[in-house]
Every structure is written in C-alpha cells, then in structure tokens.
Amino acid sequence: DAKTTQPTSMDCAEGRAANLPCNHSTISGNEYVYWYRQIHSQGPQYIIHGLKNNETNEMASLIITEDRKSSTLILPHATLRDTAVYYCIVRVRNAGNMLTFGGGTRLMVKP
Amino acid sequence: DGGITQSPKYLFRKEGQNVTLSCEQNLNHDAMYWYRQDPGQGLRLIYYSQIVNDFQKGDIAEGYSVSREKKESFPLTVTSAQKNPTAFYLCASSKFYGTSDKGELFFGEGSRLTVL
Numbered sequence: 220d221a222k223t224t225q226p227t228s229m230d231c232a233e234g235r236a237a238n239l240p241c242n243h244s245t246i247s248g249n250e251y252v253y254w255y256r257q258i259h260s261q262g263p264q265y266i267i268h269g270l271k272n273n274e275t276n277e278m279a280s281l282i283i284t285e286d287r288k289s290s291t292l293i294l295p296h297a298t299l300r301d302t303a304v305y306y307c308i309v310r311v312r313n314a315g316n317m318l319t320f321g322g323g324t325r326l327m328v329k330p
Numbered sequence: 331d332g333g334i335t336q337s338p339k340y341l342f343r344k345e346g347q348n349v350t351l352s353c354e355q356n357l358n359h360d361a362m363y364w365y366r367q368d369p370g371q372g373l374r375l376i377y378y379s380q381i382v383n384d385f386q387k388g389d390i391a392e393g394y395s396v397s398r399e400k401k402e403s404f405p406l407t408v409t410s411a412q413k414n415p416t417a418f419y420l421c422a423s424s425k426f427y428g429t430s431d432k433g434e435l436f437f438g439e440g441s442r443l444t445v446l
Contacts, residue, residue: 322372
C-alpha cells in the first residue's frame with residue numbers, strides 16, 4: 220500500500236467546514252483512497268472512499284486531485300461530535316482488507 | 331442489531347499470565363482481524379482470518395495466538411511471551427475481500443488490557 224502523509228492535528232470552528240488534507244504521492248493507478256475516523260477509545264468508523272472522481276455521501280465529501288497525488292476530506296458543517304482522529308489510507312480494493320493505519324490527523328472542533 | 335462485540339472492555343492482569351480477548355460478530359462476515367493500538371499511535375495488524383480454520387500473521391504477531399473454529403468468533407490470546415502487552419485491542423470484520431463492494435472494515439468497541 221502507498222504511504223500517506225497527514226498533518227498531526229487541526230482545529231476547526233463548530234459549524235464551519237473542516238478540510239483534512241492527505242498526500243499520497245506514490246499512489247498506484249489501482250489504489251483507492253479510504254478515510255476512516257476514530258472517536259476517542261472507540262473502534263474506527265468508515266467514512267468514504269474513492270478512486271479518481273470526487274465522492275460525496277451523508278457524512279463527507281472526498282476531493283481527489285487530477286494527478287491523484289493528494290486528496291481532501293471535507294466535513295461540510297463540523298460539529299463537536301466530529302472531534303476525532305481521521306485516517307487516510309490507500310489500498311488496492313478487493314486485494315485484502317488488511318488496512319494500514321498511520322498516525323492520522325487529530326481534528327478538534329471548537330465551539 | 332448486527333455488529334461486533336468485544337469483551338471484556340477493560341482487563342487487568344499480572345505479568346506472566348495469558349489472557350484471552352473475545353470477539354464475536356453476527357454480520358455473517360467471512361474475514362476477521364485483530365489490531366493493536368498504543369497511545370497516540372495508529373493501528374497495527376496482529377492476525378487476520380479470511381475463512382474458518384485458517385488465519386495468517388500480521389505485522390506484529392509475536393506473543394499472540396488466535397483460533398477461528400467458528401465463523402462468528404475470533405478470540406485473541408495474549409501470551410506471556412508478549413513483551414509489552416498493555417494496549418488497546420480492536421477486532422474487525424469484513425465481507426470476504428474478493429467480494430466486498432466497499433472494502434469496508436467494521437470495528438468493535440475495543441478491549442483495553444493493562445498488565446500490572
């Protein structure tokens with residue numbers, strides 16, 4: 220799996236959009252970008268994934284650059300409950316679900 | 331409700347004792363996984379199983395053992411050979427990786443082991 224680089228921590232004001240960046244400059248053509256989040260002392264939760272096109276679901280939007288070397292997870296209206304560690308992972312889909320979790324970004328949403 | 335149940339949530343043991351962490355899922359998933367998480371760190375894969383009666387070592391299998399006698403259950407034993415067993419342990423499951431559409435892992439709530 221390609222390595223990812225994320226900022227260690229970020230702050231966001233409640234109600235504002237939270238934009239979490241991820242660099243994956245060595246990503247291969249068949250590797251997907253996955254995002255999970257982990258609220259303190261709980262198991263990680265799947266958020267979204269994508270290959271080339273931007274994706275949106277009820278939780279977030281994923282913007283992938285045209286060269287696929289980086290992506291941004293967007294939480295459109297952050298709430299206090301979005302305070303968590305966000306993990307960006309790249310992997311070949313359906314080639315094994317053994318995800319490699321790096322350090323992630325600790326997002327603090329403040330009132 | 332379908333999900334993954336880990337028990338116990340908190341466990342204290344003396345050094346040198348083996349401990350077994352339980353993981354049960356009713357999602358009818360084929361694959362199950364065990365991860366370890368240390369404070370402020372990401373998750374590291376200990377063992378995984380893609381099918382009953384089969385399992386493979388992950389990145390940090392030394393000092394751990396598993397079994398997969400039933401599809402629903404994947405217990406993890408932390409043996410006395412594990413040099414630093416105090417950690418947060420997470421169990422996960424997924425559809426068999428060859429047929430998964432999202433490639434999504436479902437996690438339990440974790441078991442926090444403290445060795446005194």
